[in-house]
Amino acid sequence: MNVIQTEALLKNFGNLTAVDCVDLAVPAASVYGFLGPNGAGKTTTIRMLLGLIQPSGGRVILFGKEYDDNRIEILKRVGALVEQPSLYPHLTGWENLEIIRRYRSLERVEITRVLELVDLAKDSRRLVRHYSTGMRQRLGLAIALMGMPPLLILDEPTNGLDPAGIHEIRALITRLSQSFGVTVFLSSHLLNEVEQIATCIGIINNGNLIFQGTQDDLRLKIPQCVHFELDYPEAAKKVLEAEGRTVKVVSASGVLVPIDGRADTASLSRRLINNGISITEMRIDQPTLEDIFLDLTEAAGAAK
The missing domain is CATH 3.30.70 (Alpha-Beta Plaits)
Structure with missing residues (x-):
């Protein structure tokens, strides 16, 4: 089953077509690397998948259900990190997570679990205004992981991380997919990182999906x-x-x-x-x- 599916997904901004009739098919429990040059339509596509902006045309289907008809039910099953995370800088990392925990009626132990997953436990009592870019990114990822959603949509999840942090997030994404059956849809400009973890690849350019398939399928595009x-x-x-x-x-x-x-x-x-x-x-x-x-x-x- 495809956890994410789009049909002729279209987004126009005035006379500019940012996403042009894109048909995504993201299998369950896959790590889907969504690649493209800057301005190709990656973030616009992700925003439409999450309902942050309305498509100009086409359909978004998540978990086999039309997004427009099942918005609340679907969003309960999705964790997302889009561009820079929205955080409360005057609160600690723990307090930011506590807000999410209460809103979603989760157990308190969930905060400890996600902090350990993203290696932020030791800094969880510091004010977010004192966090580095990489620490903010980790906290945003922790928020996305609250409640162990079956679908993660991540836009540049390793932004601001050092090489060790990138390695840890890569290992985490692989473990979530392989051990827990989580479907991960991620965009990244770090192609070598995507190459190591993605089971499926989609490439968008000038708003057009120019390739979709496995890495083996992709390698057939260029001979040895x-x-x-x-x-x-x-x-x-x-x-x-x-x-x-x-x-x-x-x-x-x-x-x-x-x-x-x-x-x-x-x-x-x-x-x-x-x-x-x-x-x-x-x-x-x-x-x-x-x-x-x-x-x-x-x-x-x-x-x-």
Whole structure:
């Protein structure tokens, strides 16, 4: 079942189309990485999912129910952190959580649980005005986790965190999904972090959803490449281009060539050696999420 589903989701601001007929499908218990350049429509989409702004068209369906018809029931099952958390700076971290606890009629132990989850217990009695950006972000995440909602929607959840904090939040998100079946929908500009935890990826560019699927599906968008280190890269380029291959000189001694399996690599090697070009090193380069993201968004931008 898809916990989040949208159909032709549209948002216009005057003559600007910020989100253009987006069809999201977020499976239960998945970690869905929602990626896109700045201004691509990520935060606007998230705000529509949470009912913070009204769509210009289309449908939002959460837990199999129309959002507009079941708003209160749905929001009870959703935890969210959108941009910077809204906090009371004149209160302590604990007191901020106490307000949420009372409003939602939760047990007091829930505060202790979420503070430990986000590693903020030792600072919970400090005034929020004295918190760093990273500590405020942790407190916002703790608020989102109150009551263990089955769906978390997180917009840049690691904003302001140091590398150790980012690692902790990454581990927490993975544990919530794998151990508790929580569905996590998160946007982030840290592609290497998303690559390590996301089971599904959605890429939005200029308001259009240009990819949606698993990471394995995404990697099929860009072929593997073989990286040759050799004496004469320009000569190698000329030899392989004569065979109709695409060749990129990447250093004073290296070329990169898209391939189709091991047999293709062996064929390229023989071709170079037969033309008197010595190979000093050869390795297969797997495209990273960042490589694929840049390729897809640049291609989409050029097409537009």
